[in-house]
Amino acid sequence: MCGIAGIRRFDDRPVDEGALRAMMRVLHHRGPDDEDLWVEGPVGIAHTRLSIIDLGGSRQPMTSDDGRHVLTFNGEIFNYQQLREQLDYPFVTRGDTEVVLATMVRHGAHAASDLLGQFAFAVHDRASGATSLVRDRLGVLPLYYYLDEHQLVFASEPKAILAVLGERARLDREQLRTYLRARAVHAPATLFEGIRKVPPGHVVTVSATGRATVAPYWTLPSPDEVEHGTPEEAVDRVEAALRDAIDASLVADVPVGAYLSGGVDSSLIVALAAAARREAGSTTPVATFAAEFGDPRVDETAHSELVSRTVGTDHHRVLIRPDDFRETWQHLTWHRDAPVSEPADIAVAQLATAARQHVKVVLSGEGSDELFGGYPKYRFAHATALAGRLPASARAAALRRLERALPASRGKARIGLRSLGGARMEDWFAPFTVHEVDALLGTTTSRPPRVLPHRDAIDLMARTDLDTWLPDNLLERGDRMSMAASLELRPPFLDHRLVELAFRLPSSVKVRDGQTKWVVKQVARRHLPEQIVSRPKVGFRVPLDAWFRGELESMARDLLQGTESFVGGVLDTRAVGDILDDHTRGRRDEEIRIWTLLSLEMWGRTFLADPALAAS
Known part of the structure; x- marks a missing residue:
């Protein structure tokens, strides 16, 4: 992947080349192999490159053959060779970048619908003065922008925009509630006031006068579009689509590895990727990477090693320690541009650093749970929908009392009760209930779901996850933690052809007889040992409950209750103290709430207290 950036002034003042170079310095980790810029009066475009395809060519920013269009592109287009054959264009490179440029020249920005892959790019039309910002369908790759009456500033990461604005970053207080409820801020908003995300599957076009239009070029299939057939036919279709997605994701001129947790998704990807490599005549085993934490409750190394032996991979284990959190948290917050919303992010960053010593690209399993009903919450989708029909005040109060009465060991039951109390599909990932956020902020609000x-309810839960949780949380995290190590991440399950198939399948093949992700597990049974397929879902978990009562307890109290605490300045200190006390005394397992608050604290210290962004 790469870093892209640019400035378009509307007052005809020339772009400051030094500002563009400052953006490039901030984005260097996204593209350490090469960099360049293009400046023409009030327009400047920059690019930092991580070379994956056409290693010796395809320099950017790239200008079209007639000189009219200028492109800066981040991503990989897996069908670029097929598109190249269809385009009437005088190509001079062997890479996918020029194919994107030719597609835009011939058909316009909405022709992004022809592209298969993951991408974010900007194309400037020198004739009309318009600049188009385009992001891939699922939001695998990021793209942000700032727009006022004077200028458009865009970049792969918000901190590059902050480097141009030349002012202290400001908290968007309206989005603080969203973060506390979702551990992320949903597009187009961010926690930074004035900085917005290009929504997945959209084109943002800004005219020469600064007028912006936002329009989709892709949407999920309509709920009315249903694939009819037997469950066995659904399994065959999913396997065929997943094989095609993995074949596409192996397109590269550099080595491609894979994360291997030992769960169904990563194991299936590794098995099919290894098979595809063998079919292509390669005798080199796939390099795989797994994290271990030294805690038997969350240790999956035995399962990942079983898959590695079964498939025949070159396997690497990476030990994650509590000290890794203390030592890298602020550094990774700078890379994340937002609170590090999941404890696993720091572990993923360590894993990416280890993987980068062997490969430039890794495959991962993001998206499977959202597409095919893999989270345990999908078994309760219908109950959540039914709960929404009950009077809100009575439902919330009763379930809140019951939730607080549960012992610390019943963490999953407590999450379920909180979610039923809110009766919102998105509440299953919420660290705090609406009532608790009101207490923390000292304000109240009423927002209909x-x-x-x-x-049906399962379809609604999946669509909600793809609208919010997946792009704004999972994919943002995956991009930043991998790019912190200059490593490209590719999630084959998010090939848009497989996504469209998933949303045409009936929910009965996703959650079947109480089993989540049924159709994917049936595919996996064709390629993996039964003990991998049938074992309970663990997820990529870090043993924070124990760490926050041990090695990390004093750090949490110092940061959240100290005199210079950012959280203490924006949230009710007494409510924060109650959360810490309940966890320390073992009354409740508050690890995710403590983590949510600590991550907000670290973000505030990194960006709001440091206008020079010295944390880099």
Whole structure:
């Protein structure tokens, strides 16, 4: 992947080349192999490159053959060779970048619908003065922008925009509630006031006068579009689509490895990737990477090693320690541009650093749970929908009392009760209930749940996850933690052809007889040992409950209750103290709430107290 950036002034003042170079310095980790810029009066475009395809060519920013269009591109287009054959264009390179440029020249920005892959790019039309910002369908790759009456500033990461604005970053207080409820801020907003995300599957076009239009070029299939057939036919279709996605994701001129946790998704990807490599005539084993934590409750190394032996991979284990959190948290917050919303992020960053010593690209399993009903919460989708029909005040109060009465060991039950109390599909990932956020902020608000078009409760839960949780949390985290190590991450499950198939399948093949992700597990049974497929879902977990009562307890109290605490300045200190006390005394397992607050604290210290962004 790469870093892209640019400035478009509307007052005809020339772009400051030094500002562009400052953006490039901030984005160097995204593209350590090469960099360049293009400046013409009030327009400047920059690029930092991580070379994956056409290693010796395809320099950017790239100008079209007639000189009219200038492109800066981040990503990989897996069908670029097929598109190249269809385009009437005088190509001079062998890479996918020029194919993107030719597609834009011939058909316009909305022709992004022709591209298969993961991408974010900007194309400037020198004739009209318009600049188009385009992001891939699922939001695998990021793209941000700032727009006022004077200028458009865009970049792969917000901190590059902050480097141009030349002022202290400001908290968007309206989004603080969203973060506390979701551990992320949903597009197009961010926690930075004035900086916005390009929504997944959209084109943002800014005219020469600064007028912006935002329009989709892709949407999920309608709930009315249903694939009819037997469950066995659904399994065959999913396997065929996943094989195609993995074949596409192996397109590269550098080595491609894979994360291997030992769970169903990563194990299936590794098995099919290894098979594809063998079919292509390669005798080199796939390099795989797994994290271990030294805690038997979350240790999956035995399972990952079983898959490695079964498939025949070159396997690497990476030990994650509590000290890794203390030593890298602020550094990774700078890379994340937001609170490090999941404890696993720091472990993923360590894993990426280890993987980068062997490969430039890794495959990962993001998206499978959202597409195919893999989270345990999907078994309760219908109950969540039914709970929403009960009077809100009575439902929330009763379930809140019951939730607080549960012992610390019943963490999953407590999450379920909180979610049923809110009766919102997105509440299953919420660290705090609406009532608790009101207590932390000292304010109240009433927001009706957002209901997307859907055909049943499971379909609604999946569409909600793809609208919010997946792009704004999982994919943002995956991009930043991998790019911190200059490593490209590719999630084959998010090939848009497989995504479209998943949303045309009936929910009955996703959650079947109480089993989540049924159709994917049936595919996995064709390629993996039964003990991998049938074992309970663990997820990529870090043993924070124990760490926050041991090695990390004093750090948490110092940061959240100290005199210079950022959290103490924006949230109610007494409510924060109650959370810490409940966890320390073992009354409740508050690890995710403590983590959510600590991550907010670290973000505030990194960006709001340091206008020079010295944490880099």
